[in-house]
Amino acid sequence: MYFAANQHLNPTNLCVLRNTCVFCSFARMPQEDGGYTRSLDEVFAEADAARDNPTREFHIVGGLHPKLRLAYYLDLFRGLRARHPGVHIKALTAVEVAHLARIEHLSVRDVLIAMREAGVTSLPGGGAEVFSPAARATIADRKLTGDEWLAVHREAHALGIPSNCTMLYGHVETLEDRVDHLLALRALQDESGGFLTYIPSPITLTTTSWASRWAAPAPRTTGIDDLKNIAVGRLVLDNIPHVKTHWPMVTPFLSQVALTFGCDDLEGTVVFERVYHEAGAETPMWLSYDQIVSLIRGAGKEPVERDSLYQTVRTFEDYVPGSTAPPSRTEGPEGPTFHIEHRATAGRPRRSRRTSQVSDDFEVCSARAFTPSVCSALHVCERDSARRKLTMKVGRIGYINCYPVYGAIDRGGVDACRRSSSRGRRLSSNELLVAGELDVSVISAIEYARHAKDLVLLPNLAISCDGPVQSVALFSKVPVTELDGATVLVTASSRTSVALLELLCRDRWRVRPQFAQARAEASDLDSLRACRTRRCS
Numbered sequence: 001m002y003f004a005a006n007q008h009l010n011p012t013n014l015c016v017l018r019n020t021c022v023f024c025s026f027a028r029m030p031q032e033d034g035g036y037t038r039s040l041d042e043v044f045a046e047a048d049a050a051r052d053n054p055t056r057e058f059h060i061v062g063g064l065h066p067k068l069r070l071a072y073y074l075d076l077f078r079g080l081r082a083r084h085p086g087v088h089i090k091a092l093t094a095v096e097v098a099h100l101a102r103i104e105h106l107s108v109r110d111v112l113i114a115m116r117e118a119g120v121t122s123l124p125g126g127g128a129e130v131f132s133p134a135a136r137a138t139i140a141d142r143k144l145t146g147d148e149w150l151a152v153h154r155e156a157h158a159l160g161i162p163s164n165c166t167m168l169y170g171h172v173e174t175l176e177d178r179v180d181h182l183l184a185l186r187a188l189q190d191e192s193g194g195f196l197t198y199i200p201s202p203i204t205l206t207t208t209s210w211a212s213r214w215a216a217p218a219p220r221t222t223g224i225d226d227l228k229n230i231a232v233g234r235l236v237l238d239n240i241p242h243v244k245t246h247w248p249m250v251t252p253f254l255s256q257v258a259l260t261f262g263c264d265d266l267e268g269t270v271v272f273e274r275v276y277h278e279a280g281a282e283t284p285m286w287l288s289y290d291q292i293v294s295l296i297r298g299a300g301k302e303p304v305e306r307d308s309l310y311q312t313v314r315t316f317e318d319y320v321p322g323s324t325a326p327p328s329r330t331e332g333p334e335g336p337t338f339h340i341e342h343r344a345t346a347g348r349p350r351r352s353r354r355t356s357q358v359s360d361d362f363e364v365c366s367a368r369a370f371t372p373s374v375c376s377a378l379h380v381c382e383r384d385s386a387r388r389k390l391t392m393k394v395g396r397i398g399y400i401n402c403y404p405v406y407g408a409i410d411r412g413g414v415d416a417c418r419r420s421s422s423r424g425r426r427l428s429s430n431e432l433l434v435a436g437e438l439d440v441s442v443i444s445a446i447e448y449a450r451h452a453k454d455l456v457l458l459p460n461l462a463i464s465c466d467g468p469v470q471s472v473a474l475f476s477k478v479p480v481t482e483l484d485g486a487t488v489l490v491t492a493s494s495r496t497s498v499a500l501l502e503l504l505c506r507d508r509w510r511v512r513p514q515f516a517q518a519r520a521e522a523s524d525l526d527s528l529r530a531c532r533t534r535r536c537s
Helices: 040-047 070-083 094-104 108-118 133-139 146-158 175-192 223-236 252-258 289-298 400-410 429-435 445-450 495-508 522-528
Strands: 002-004 006-009 057-060 088-091 163-169 195-202 265-268 304-306 312-315 374-378 382-384 389-395 417-422 440-444 456-463 487-490 514-517
Touching (some): 070 088, 070 094, 094 108, 094 146, 133 445, 146 163, 146 175, 175 223, 195 223, 252 289, 389 429, 429 440
Parallel strands (some): 002 265, 002 304, 163 195, 389 417, 389 440, 487 514
Antiparallel strands (some): 304 312, 374 440, 374 456
């Protein structure tokens, strides 16, 4: 069983995706508390721990800094190679490589060539998350698409730069999404052969902006799910040489069990891991040489130390933990550089909000993890302190399947709220809710993902489907054939349904009505009977 003596270096945590990557607590905006960008000398000082410890690999990742240029990273790689010539450099995720290419106006290939010449020996696998477009729009909007992530690694492999691949699971993805992700990795490996290892990682939610949407503790994957992901990954990705269990995410003890479920790599010493621990990982910040060797032996396996390219560095037939003088600083590096400071809030909202308790009278319960097409969201409500009531402005859309959002309020089932409603406005409910002009409304899942820092999901309320939609019902008061050449009023509240109607008319029914934008919702169209138009709703 392999392991590596590796050290993590994170030059900066400033990131342009800080507000859209909702599962990350590492990132900061410029001027935000806890934000940092290390000078080269500071990074070199941090890396000097490798002089006293048996480090074989630097693992270098960070945020997408808006102004940090490629030259900074190239100087960093050259400096590390000069100071630590025997240490491999595994650096920059596909997302970081693409970001540098964009701000430098270079191709991804040019950036990778420059990195290789500066001393980078392999790429880490971060940023893959899960390739499903729906899942990525929810948890990592505006990040590289799955195809773009694969394209960066394809280019790296063509240049002789091997890489790792990953999957982040346990959030909103479906089992089908996981399988599709694995098959995409398998297809690229068949094409390029450049992946060294596959690393499945469960999401850690404790201190992330995603976790702040939950009143109860955020859900975690089970040990069974983690072990199944290891086993299925090993079976599907039989063309990737190695499968790694990442003990900082799943605990050292579960990783020890995973060694009998298809893993042949226990990660490594991982000195000093910040990204997962900023998100709330409760595992140690590193493991010593002796702890790694003992874990592997405890599983009945033989430990083998490797480098980044899985070349054997050392075997341990005669090694007795604790029998030799330990290297200096086996507990890991010390000092303020290694201080973990969690973000004070999960987001940077435009106005004050409460996540788990809006007031003494109105509690926002936890929402289940799902991939909805439309969610119900809540903006912070104003409190009438004299009556200890809430004044809520409820947005409405004239769909019967939206009724659960405001039905209980209409029936008087929500006594804590004085109701005020808004309908028929020119702006969509999405825009009104985000602007704070509505307190409760349905909102599209895409718009929720874009503004998740300002909104709270209501519990278990969504217009959603478990799997792909198989059928759609459309109703018209006239035969479809009579719509040819007629004017059909469409509302702005459901652009998806309008697009579907246009597609069916053109390609299925072969009729060509004239579509006109209505300035009212479906429930208000009766007042337009005086207009000599055909109506479809």
